[in-house]
Amino acid sequence: MRPATLSQTCERIIAGxxxxxxxxxxxxxxxxxxxxxxxxxxxxPEPPLTGDExxxxxxxxxxxxxxxxxRARVPAWVAAPSRYLKEPWFTTEKxxxxxxxxxxxxxxxxxRSRNIFTEARPLRRASQALLQRRADGAK
Amino acid sequence: MAKExxxxxxxxxxxxxxxAAHRNGALIHFAVYGGSALMLASNFRFGSxxxxxxxxxxxxxxxxxxxxxxxxxxxxWSKDWLNDAVSFHLSRIATMEGDHVEFGTxxxxxxxxxxxxxxxxxEYLLALKVKAIRVLDPLQGAKEAEDIRxxxxxxxxxxxxxxxxxxxxxxxxxxxDPEKRLFLLRHVLDTFGAADAPRYPVxxx
Numbered sequence: 001m002r003p004a005t006l007s008q009t010c011e012r013i014i015a016g017x018x019x020x021x022x023x024x025x026x027x028x029x030x031x032x033x034x035x036x037x038x039x040x041x042x043x044x045p046e047p048p049l050t051g052d053e054x055x056x057x058x059x060x061x062x063x064x065x066x067x068x069x070x071r072a073r074v075p076a077w078v079a080a081p082s083r084y085l086k087e088p089w090f091t092t093e094k095x096x097x098x099x100x101x102x103x104x105x106x107x108x109x110x111x112r113s114r115n116i117f118t119e120a121r122p123l124r125r126a127s128q129a130l131l132q133r134r135a136d137g138a139k
Numbered sequence: 140m141a142k143e144x145x146x147x148x149x150x151x152x153x154x155x156x157x158x159a160a161h162r163n164g165a166l167i168h169f170a171v172y173g174g175s176a177l178m179l180a181s182n183f184r185f186g187s188x189x190x191x192x193x194x195x196x197x198x199x200x201x202x203x204x205x206x207x208x209x210x211x212x213x214x215x216w217s218k219d220w221l222n223d224a225v226s227f228h229l230s231r232i233a234t235m236e237g238d239h240v241e242f243g244t245x246x247x248x249x250x251x252x253x254x255x256x257x258x259x260x261x262e263y264l265l266a267l268k269v270k271a272i273r274v275l276d277p278l279q280g281a282k283e284a285e286d287i288r289x290x291x292x293x294x295x296x297x298x299x300x301x302x303x304x305x306x307x308x309x310x311x312x313x314x315x316d317p318e319k320r321l322f323l324l325r326h327v328l329d330t331f332g333a334a335d336a337p338r339y340p341v342x343x344x
Contacts, residue, residue, distance in 0.1 A: 091277040119275040
């Protein structure tokens with residue numbers, strides 16, 4: 001089964017599951033949830049720290065971003081110091097002046113405030129729009 | 140824990156679906172997209188989280204729902220491992236005849252086939268990837284960029300303009316304002332990580 005919460009996602013990563021896969025599966029779960037309470041519950045438990053500062057900050061950014069975008073409650077744990085990076089992270093294979101500036105301008109506030117500079121619509125999944133439409137239709 | 144599919148497991152699952160279709164007197168067709176299409180029919184992608192398909196009859200016949208659920212339970216896969224959510228993102232201009240190729244028939248035995256699987260042409264798959272342009276995603280970006288570099292090599296697209304030209308054949312409205320995609324494609328092509336001799340589609344069942 002897919003992880004039901006962001007916390008379970010990080011537990012799986014700690015246990016050795018590839019982060020790309022664990023996050024992708026969580027996002028498919030999250031985008032399929034039908035109401036704000038269910039989305040809040042998926043984000044509420046604090047994920048364990050993974051030992052990878054970027055990943056721990058990304059979890060905080062993702063929870064904050066998803067909560068605001070999909071009208072869920074922003075969990076308190078996202079404000080912990082461990083959810084912020086000291087050094088900037090530009091989410092590209094090859095940072096450089098031009099692409100860094102692009103990312104600085106593109107990055108949503110929930111990411112930028114944590115020193116993560118990424119695309120304007122991160123965490124997209126191919127399934128996102130249709131799952132969301134179905135979830136909305138099921139209300 | 141849900142598993143990532145590998146190619147052999149997915150082919151075996153298609154065998155089961157094909158056998159079930161044959162037992163029920165049906166012949167079904169579907170096309171596979173995204174990472175699972177590359178996993179099946181390329182020499183540069185080896186895993187996928189789910190299987191994005193289109194063209195299945197809706198609602199699913201009972202026998203199909205049952206065999207898909209049975210496969211999920213046996214392998215520990217997500218219950219919607221076979222899903223048509225990708226259909227929302229497909230081109231309305233693309234056709235099954237012109238923009239897909241037959242990947243294979245299932246089961247892979249002497250039994251009459253019950254399932255025919257198609258994959259998009261390299262041009263159409265590249266168009267889908269360039270339209271989505273998820274190359275800067277914090278988790279999937281590197282893999283997406285590598286897929287685009289490999290597909291551009293395969294179709295002989297020598298630069299960002301050529302890639303946008305291919306996208307415009309399928310998504311003319313998205314291609315009408317190409318500046319951001321051109322910038323990102325230039326960045327993608329400025330980095331490393333393509334296979335030496337990428338191939339797609341290949342059907343070595």
